[in-house]
Each structure stands twice: as C-alpha cells, then as structure tokens.
Amino acid sequence: MAEICCGVETAALKSCEPxxxxxRRRRMEIRRLSFVAGAEDEPSEKRQRMDGGSSSGxxxxxxxxxxxxxxxxxxxxxxPELGTSGRRPRFGMAAVCGRRRDMEDxxxxxxDFVRRxxxxxxxxxxxxxxxxxxxxxxxxxxxDRMHQVxxxxxxxxxxxxxxxxxxxxxxxxxxxARVDAEAVDGSGERPSQDCRCELQPPRCDHVGSTAVVxxxxxxxxxxxxxxxxxxxxxxxxxxxxxxxxxxxxxxxxLQRIEAAGGRVIxxxxxxxxxxxxxxxxxxxxxxxxxxxxxxxxxxxDREEGDECLILASDGLWDVVSNETACDIARMCxxxxxxxxxxxxxxxxxxxxxxxxxxSDAAVLxxxxxxxxxxxxxxxxxxxxxxxxxxxxxTTPTMTNS
Amino acid sequence: xxxRFLACYEEWLQIQRADxxxxxxAISSQNGSRARSEMELRELVEKSMRHYEEYYxxxxxxxxxxxxAFFAPPWxxxxxxxxxxxxxxxxxxxxxxxxxxxxxxxxAHLDNLAGRxxxxxxxxxxxxxxxAPQLVLxxxxxxxxxxxxxxxxxxxxxxxENVADRPLLPIxxxxxxxxxxxxxxxxxxxxxxxxxxxAMGSYTAxxxxxxxxxxxxxxxxARTLLSDILRPKQAVELLATGKQLHxxxxxxxxxxxxxxxxxx
Numbered sequence: 001m002a003e004i005c006c007g008v009e010t011a012a013l014k015s016c017e018p019x020x021x022x023x024r025r026r027r028m029e030i031r032r033l034s035f036v037a038g039a040e041d042e043p044s045e046k047r048q049r050m051d052g053g054s055s056s057g058x059x060x061x062x063x064x065x066x067x068x069x070x071x072x073x074x075x076x077x078x079x080p081e082l083g084t085s086g087r088r089p090r091f092g093m094a095a096v097c098g099r100r101r102d103m104e105d106x107x108x109x110x111x112d113f114v115r116r117x118x119x120x121x122x123x124x125x126x127x128x129x130x131x132x133x134x135x136x137x138x139x140x141x142x143x144d145r146m147h148q149v150x151x152x153x154x155x156x157x158x159x160x161x162x163x164x165x166x167x168x169x170x171x172x173x174x175x176x177a178r179v180d181a182e183a184v185d186g187s188g189e190r191p192s193q194d195c196r197c198e199l200q201p202p203r204c205d206h207v208g209s210t211a212v213v214x215x216x217x218x219x220x221x222x223x224x225x226x227x228x229x230x231x232x233x234x235x236x237x238x239x240x241x242x243x244x245x246x247x248x249x250x251x252x253x254l255q256r257i258e259a260a261g262g263r264v265i266x267x268x269x270x271x272x273x274x275x276x277x278x279x280x281x282x283x284x285x286x287x288x289x290x291x292x293x294x295x296x297x298x299x300x301d302r303e304e305g306d307e308c309l310i311l312a313s314d315g316l317w318d319v320v321s322n323e324t325a326c327d328i329a330r331m332c333x334x335x336x337x338x339x340x341x342x343x344x345x346x347x348x349x350x351x352x353x354x355x356x357x358x359s360d361a362a363v364l365x366x367x368x369x370x371x372x373x374x375x376x377x378x379x380x381x382x383x384x385x386x387x388x389x390x391x392x393x394t395t396p397t398m399t400n401s
Numbered sequence: 402x403x404x405r406f407l408a409c410y411e412e413w414l415q416i417q418r419a420d421x422x423x424x425x426x427a428i429s430s431q432n433g434s435r436a437r438s439e440m441e442l443r444e445l446v447e448k449s450m451r452h453y454e455e456y457y458x459x460x461x462x463x464x465x466x467x468x469x470a471f472f473a474p475p476w477x478x479x480x481x482x483x484x485x486x487x488x489x490x491x492x493x494x495x496x497x498x499x500x501x502x503x504x505x506x507x508x509a510h511l512d513n514l515a516g517r518x519x520x521x522x523x524x525x526x527x528x529x530x531x532x533a534p535q536l537v538l539x540x541x542x543x544x545x546x547x548x549x550x551x552x553x554x555x556x557x558x559x560x561x562e563n564v565a566d567r568p569l570l571p572i573x574x575x576x577x578x579x580x581x582x583x584x585x586x587x588x589x590x591x592x593x594x595x596x597x598x599x600a601m602g603s604y605t606a607x608x609x610x611x612x613x614x615x616x617x618x619x620x621x622x623a624r625t626l627l628s629d630i631l632r633p634k635q636a637v638e639l640l641a642t643g644k645q646l647h648x649x650x651x652x653x654x655x656x657x658x659x660x661x662x663x664x665x
Contacts, residue, residue: 092533096536098500101547103544360533363532367531368508368511371505371506
C-alpha cells in the first residue's frame with residue numbers, strides 16, 4: 001500500500017513529475033487491484049476511510065524526493081523528550097488543474113524537515129503552496145528547494161535562537177531571498193515536462209510564483225508569505241488570517257511600489273506596470289524592484305483552541321471566504337476525529353495513512369471552489385492542529401519501519 | 402461515399418440513445434427493489450465502453466478513407482462542428498464533466514452546514530463523493546491528457562501550415578508557369594493530374610493519422626476514467642451525463658440549423 005501511495009503522491013505533489021503514460025497506467029492498475037482487494041475483505045466504510053487516507057500517505061513519502069532526501073532525513077532516533085510532539089503531523093491536501101489548461105500550482109509537504117540537534121530539538125513540519133505564473137517552473141523550483149533552504153537557514157541559527165520569533169523572521173527572509181536568487185539566475189533549474197518556456201531559465205524572466213510557507217512546531221506556527229496565496233488559522237471556531245495578500249492596490253504596497261518608481265495600472269484589476277496582479281513574488285526579475293520577494297512573516301504561539309491551518313492558492317480564496325473555509329475544515333475534522341483516531345494514528349505511523357479527515361477537508365474545499373466556478377488551479381493543504389492530550393496515550397502497536 | 406459516413410454517425414447516435422436509456426434505468430432503480438449490484442453496473446459500463454470501441458473501429462476505416470472529411474463533417478450540424486476537436490470531442494471535456502458533477506449541489510449542502518448533509522455528500526457513492534485519491538488520479542489524467550491534446554493540436558497546426566510548403570506549393574507554381582507558357586497542358590483540378598493527387602494524398606494521409614491519434618486519446622481517456630479511476634456507480638453517472646450532453650447538443654444544434662434555414 002505504501003508503494004502505491006508513493007507513486008500516486010509524488011505525482012500529486014510535484015508539478016513537474018514526468019510520469020510516462022505507461023507508468024501511469026501501471027500505477028492505476030495497481031490502484032485498481034487495491035480497490036478490488038478492499039472490496040472483497042473489508043466493509044465499505046473502512047475502505048472509504050482507507051481511500052481517503054491514502055491521499056495523505058505522503059506523510060512518509062513527500063520528504064523523499066529523489067536526490068534531496070538523504071541529507072534532510074533526520075537520523076532515526078526515538079527522542080523520549082519529544083513526547084506528544086513527536087507525532088507526524090496530520091494533514092491532507094488536494095491540488096487540481098481545474099478549469100485552466102495549465103497546472104502552475106505546486107505543493108510541498110515535508111514532515112520533520114529540520115535536522116534535529118542540540119540547538120533544534122523539536123520536530124518542525126514544512127507546508128508550502130506555490131502558485132506559479134507565466135510558467136510552472138518557478139513554482140516547481142520553490143516546491144523542490146524552499147524547505148531545504150529554510151532548513152539550512154534554521155540549522156545555522158545560533159544555539160537557542162530557533163525559539164526566537166525574530167530569528168525565524170530572519171531565517172524566512174533569507175530563505176525567500178535565496179530561492180528568489182535561484183529562480184532569477186536559473187541555477188536551481190530542473191528540466192520539467194510541463195515547462196512551456198521556450199527560453200532557457202536565465203532569460204525567461206516573465207515567470208514567477210507566489211509562496212506561502214508554514215512551519216509548524218509543537219509550540220509555534222511560523223508563516224511566511226509572498227504573493228496572493230494565503231494561510232488561515234482556525235482558532236476557537238473562527239478564522240485568523242496569518243498572511244495578508246500582496247495585491248498592488250493594498251495601501252502600503254502601492255506606496256512602496258510608487259516609492260520605488262513603479263506604477264500600478266488598472267487593467268483587468270490592479271497590476272504592477274499593468275502586468276502582474278500581485279505586488280510580491282518569487283522570480284519575475286523584469287518587474288524588480290517594484291515586485292519584491294521579501295516575505296511578510298507571522299510568528300504565532302500555538303494555543304489550546306487551535307483547530308487547523310489552511311494554506312491555499314487563490315483558486316480557492318477567490319471564491320471561498322476564510323469563514324466558510326474554516327467552517328468546512330472544522331466540520332470535516334470533527335466528523336473524522338472520533339474515538340477511532342488512535343487506531344488511525346497507529347496505522348499511520350508507518351505508512352502515513354490516517355489523515356482521512358484532513359484529506360476530506362482539502363477535497364471538499366476544492367470541490368466547493370469548483371462548484372463556485374473557480375477558473376484557476378486550486379491547491380489546498382489542511383493541517384490538523386488539535387492536540388490529542390485528552391485521550392489516554394496508547395502503546396504504539398507498530399514500529400517505525 | 403457520404404452515405405456510409407452519415408450512416409455510421411446515425412447508427413452511433415442510435416446506440417448512444419439505447420445505452421443512455423439503459424443507464425438511466427439503472428440509475429432510477431438504484432433506490433428501488435431492483436437496485437443493481439456493483440457487478441451489474443460494471444457490466445453496464447463495460448457495455449458502453451465496448452460500444453465506443455466498436456464505433457471507433459468502424460470509424461477508423463472511414464477515417465483512413467477520407468481523413469479531411471472528419472475535420473468538418475457534413476453529417477454534423479453547425480454547432481456540433483464548431484465544438485469539434487480533430488474530428489470529435491475534446492478528451493479533456495470528460496474531466497470537465499467530472500469536475501462539474503463532483504461539485505454539483507455542494508452549494509445547496511452548504512446551507513445545511515449545521516446538519517451533517519455536507520459531510521454526507523462527500524460520502525456519497527456518486528461523483529459528488531469523488532475521494533481524495535480519486536481526485537489525485539483525475540488530476541494526473543487531466544494533465545497528461547492536456548499534454549497529449551496540446552501535442553496533437555500542435556501537429557494539426559503544423560500540418561495546416563505545411564500546405565504553404567512542399568509538396569503542394571511547388572506544384573502550384575509549376576502549374577502556373579505551364580498555364581502561362583502552354584495553356585493546353587494540365588489544368589488544376591482536371592482530376593487526372595497524378596502529381597497533384599499524390600501531393601494532396603500526402604496531406605490527407607497525415608490528417609487521417611491525426612484523427613486516429615485523437616480517437617485513440619478519446620478512447621484511452623474514457624477507458625482510464627471509467628475502468629481505472631471511477632467506481633461503477635460513478636462511471637454510470639458520468640456515462641449517462643456525457644451521452645445526454647452529446648445527444649442534446651446534437652438535437653439543439655439541429656434545431657438551430659433548421660431555424661436558420663440551413664437544414665442538415
């Protein structure tokens with residue numbers, strides 16, 4: 001099952017996955033077998049949950065992209081001090097091309113992405129949504145590289161600094177600047193089947209991407225944003241936006257652009273120089289210095305009432321309000337968060353299954369955006385933040401393999 | 402010649418109507434005493450799929466005979482012709498149909514958020530209940546289908562541009578010279594000009610090849626969706642809606658032509 005998830009998931013996560021038709025067919029055949037096998041020996045309810053859960057199977061796989069994983073994977077050490085914080089994050093995601101004919105969104109989910117040592121002892125999980133424009137390759141670069149760069153920046157922090165909000169701000173700002181530099185000079189480029197650019201990357205300067213990144217640790221959420229994707233926290237039943245969209249007509253952004261000598265022209269909405277409908281982005285070297293890659297960073301302590309975190313591209317936010325998104329995600333989590341969760345978690349330890357309710361939330365939000373005629377790519381990540389301390393801890397029945 | 406082409410399409414419409422009736426019966430009996438088993442639904446889907454394959458097989462002989470005819474088929478009405486892509490429907494339309502059906506009615510459920518109606522919609526066995534892993538597969542299929550569609554579209558463009566090139570253009574110029582110097586030699590369109598026939602033949606053969614490639618993509622996309630990704634009940638829903646859409650477009654396009662005074 002884990003292998004199937006791997007194949008399916010890698011394709012979902014990585015927008016540049018080449019995936020030949022034959023390979024796809026092979027995967028589908030495997031998938032089909034698994035449906036059939038399930039049909040024979042499992043009641044349908046259980047099967048549905050497994051179906052839902054396998055989409056979030058990436059918990060185990062998304063961090064293992066070819067070529068970049070070994071250095072990131074922490075040494076397997078069961079640190080007793082991690083206690084409840086040592087769990088995998090529960091998350092779900094959905095990403096569709098939707099009504100567009102190009103997929104320019106990319107997701108990146110990297111559980112436990114920072115190497116732990118005496119300076120960084122807690123597990124940190126990385127979630128990112130990148131909405132490309134012009135082409136998909138800058139968004140792909142972000143989904144391949146951003147977590148690595150953030151991890152490097154965090155690892156270089158002075159001892160104890162990983163707990164300081166200011167240190168996180170600096171680390172995020174540095175990371176965005178570094179990835180932006182890679183996007184602009186094309187050094188981090190990888191060949192991509194979906195890349196429609198005729199020009200080679202260094203000269204392909206009309207391409208960029210939004211970036212909304214959330215790093216979740218046991219005690220804190222750090223969100224860095226650049227562009228018009230958005231992160232929203234559901235706390236005590238109400239939405240708290242953790243980022244503010246960078247639109248060219250946002251008062252302070254307008255002033256910044258004009259101070260830099262740029263203009264915002266209203267042509268099918270407010271656009272920098274009449275071209276780009278957002279005021280910050282990774283890439284887009286031809287619009288510098290008006291369009292900048294500097295993120296706005298929010299650092300927030302986690303609280304008891306935190307329910308979930310939603311990251312999504314504007315394909316969702318254009319048609320679904322923060323309130324509605326929050327309501328739907330909460331409802332799915334509450335619906336799926338019944339007493340049988342422990343079992344799901346135990347099963348999930350090894351292969352990443354067990355985030356069915358988060359997947360349901362992400363899928364339902366995506367479908368709602370489709371129902372509301374969203375014309376864009378839609379990407380949604382839902383992270384369950386509820387602490388499960390109310391229940392008695394169970395002895396793990398499965399070991400990490 | 403045209404009679405066989407028209408007959409092939411008319412026969413296909415008949416089969417579509419008959420299959421649609423069967424699918425609708427299966428759907429309407431779903432809550433009754435004669436509810437169909439998964440196996441029966443799967444067989445029904447396979448039957449429709451078989452009919453697609455048989456139709457495309459019959460069509461293939463005609464496509465090989467006259468590829469160009471399929472780019473603007475005289476047996477289709479104006480509206481049908483205007484939405485054709487290389488002789489048929491766009492394969493990506495199947496996916497758009499899934500998006501529409503899987504999100505249909507969610508807004509109404511949203512009003513009942515307090516109740517659990519919204520959540521139950523996602524547990525539905527129909528397309529509204531499209532699951533997370535299914536959505537991943539649909540999206541993956543969507544993207545590979547779009548790539549393939551774009552590839553064929555670009556080949557059509559190249560082929561069309563090739564008309565302004567060899568082998569046709571030199572012959573046009575040569576015939577022009579002949580006409581100037583000796584009016585008794587070869588007229589364009591006298592039918593007996595082997596060189597012209599051969600030149601035209603090279604284009605029409607390429608067109609046939611493109612329609613065949615497009616037909617293969619249509620079939621393959623439908624096959625992947627209906628057999629590999631969707632559960633039987635979802636597949637029945639997609640097939641029924643797809644056929645309704647096709648037959649309605651055919652009917653209303655026909656009415657439109659009649660009302661504008663150019664009947665088919």
